[in-house]
Amino acid sequence: MLRPIGRVLSPLTDPVGAPRQGNEGAPKAWLVFEDGVRQAVSDLRPGDEVFVLTWLHHARRDVLSVHPRDDRRSPERGVFSTRSPERPNPIGLHRVEVLAIDGIRVQVSDLEAIDGTPVVDVKPVLPTDGR
């Protein structure tokens, strides 16, 4: 029922080497939207803080507990208590800033998703979203 509405264009190509979180050295990336969602994108502006939702297409879906951050000294935790990409529905949730707009291409900061990752949604960050 989920359908990709765009793709990530990024210098990151290897899931193994990718940063764990956007604030851990993740690069700028472009979101290249499909022409069919042009109107949905049309009010994004540089400076907007948004959540990008992706489909982490390389992630395993049969993993229900992980060693956080792949540190085998840490006890395993149920994946709903971690941000591991491995989970029953591998939806990525990435808080980024919009840096530039070029038609239906949107450049964002700090995106740890690799090149080619399907984009499924974009939402503005609300003040109540933080911890």
Add this chain to the structure above:
Amino acid sequence: MLRPIGRVLSPLTDPVGAPRQGNEGAPKAWLVFEDGVRQAVSDLRPGDEVFVLTWLHHARRDVLSVHPRDDRRSPERGVFSTRSPERPNPIGLHRVEVLAIDGIRVQVSDLEAIDGTPVVDVKPVLPTDGR
């Protein structure tokens, strides 16, 4: 490719009357998970701040711009600049607190999703998620 891993059990039954955001008078609700994801749920604890991701199954997917909060005096905005449930992939993003655990049922605060809404993921809130 998305599959429900549980359902919302809530006194809210009417999408029209439901609060727009969790902090606008939304009630407590239970997330009733499928037995197959028991291990993924197992480290959730009362007091945890989490994002619940849902599939807003009553939302229209062909709507690309809306009057924010259905206020027709406001200019229409592209849905990626709003938290409207109407969007190409109607994924709900709900920041809630875990209140209680009862096996594979998890009670949470402030959930504006209506009874029966499919749950697709749960993620811990990170300090970097806020505005």
